[in-house]
Amino acid sequence: DTAVSQTPKYLVTQMGNDKSIKCEQNLGHDTMYWYKQDSKKFLKIMFSYNNKELIINETVPNRFSPKSPDKAHLNLHINSLELGDSAVYFCAIGSGANVLTFGAGSRLTVL
Amino acid sequence: SQELEQSPQSLIVQEGKNLTINCTSSKTLYGLYWYKQKYGEGLIFLMMLQKGGEEKSHEKITAKLDEKKQQSSLHITASQPSHAGIYLCGADTGTASKLTFGTGTRLQVTL
Numbered sequence: 001d002t003a004v005s006q007t008p009k010y011l012v013t014q015m016g017n018d019k020s021i022k023c024e025q026n027l028g029h030d031t032m033y034w035y036k037q038d039s040k041k042f043l044k045i046m047f048s049y050n051n052k053e054l055i056i057n058e059t060v061p062n063r064f065s066p067k068s069p070d071k072a073h074l075n076l077h078i079n080s081l082e083l084g085d086s087a088v089y090f091c092a093i094g095s096g097a098n099v100l101t102f103g104a105g106s107r108l109t110v111l
Numbered sequence: 112s113q114e115l116e117q118s119p120q121s122l123i124v125q126e127g128k129n130l131t132i133n134c135t136s137s138k139t140l141y142g143l144y145w146y147k148q149k150y151g152e153g154l155i156f157l158m159m160l161q162k163g164g165e166e167k168s169h170e171k172i173t174a175k176l177d178e179k180k181q182q183s184s185l186h187i188t189a190s191q192p193s194h195a196g197i198y199l200c201g202a203d204t205g206t207a208s209k210l211t212f213g214t215g216t217r218l219q220v221t222l
Binding site: 004045048098102103 | 142144146148151152154156159197199201203209210211212214215
């Protein structure tokens with residue numbers, strides 16, 4: 001079983017559409033994150049959830065809305081997609097010591 | 112400017128050669144983490160350094176933390192093709208549950 005699984009792995013969509021990326025973990029850790037990696041491979045934190053509560057929101061546009069229905073899931077919904085949203089989005093799980101376990105990433109391409 | 116700067120940005124070394132990657136923080140470090148990303152995959156945790164002067168090794172990779180200089184270095188001895196990838200340092204700069212990543216160093220190992 002994969003500890004952190006993201007779906008879909010690839011997503012190609014048109015500008016203006018709404019899409020979601022899902023993340024599921026089976027490690028039982030309380031802290032979950034969404035990171036965005038741009039074309040230059042720079043990795044930036046977007047959101048952090050602890051036990052279903054939002055802890056960090058790094059000035060991400062409100063078109064991005066994370067949802068944590070339970071401790072094992074943290075989904076990312078994006079409204080009105082823009083070209084600049086094209087990136088690889090990583091879900092990560094924290095063990096409490098900043099040692100993160102990452103998912104394989106979801107590559108989003110907005111045309 | 113970024114909180115965490117890595118140098119070099121990219122590196123091509125011949126198999127068997129040694130190399131060093133540096134990570135410099137503009138803020139006080141409370142912990143420094145090294146991760147590796149293989150192309151098209153998520154990040155894998157390598158090592159965590161929390162005390163000034165601390166040095167850790169795993170197989171042929173050694174990392175050191177100079178707390179006063181707010182710097183860390185990652186040294187690979189006798190590089191192999193399996194070492195190829197993107198190395199990212201991550202820093203705990205005092206905000207709970209937040210790991211900030213560096214600009215990344217892309218390593219290629221040639222035969």
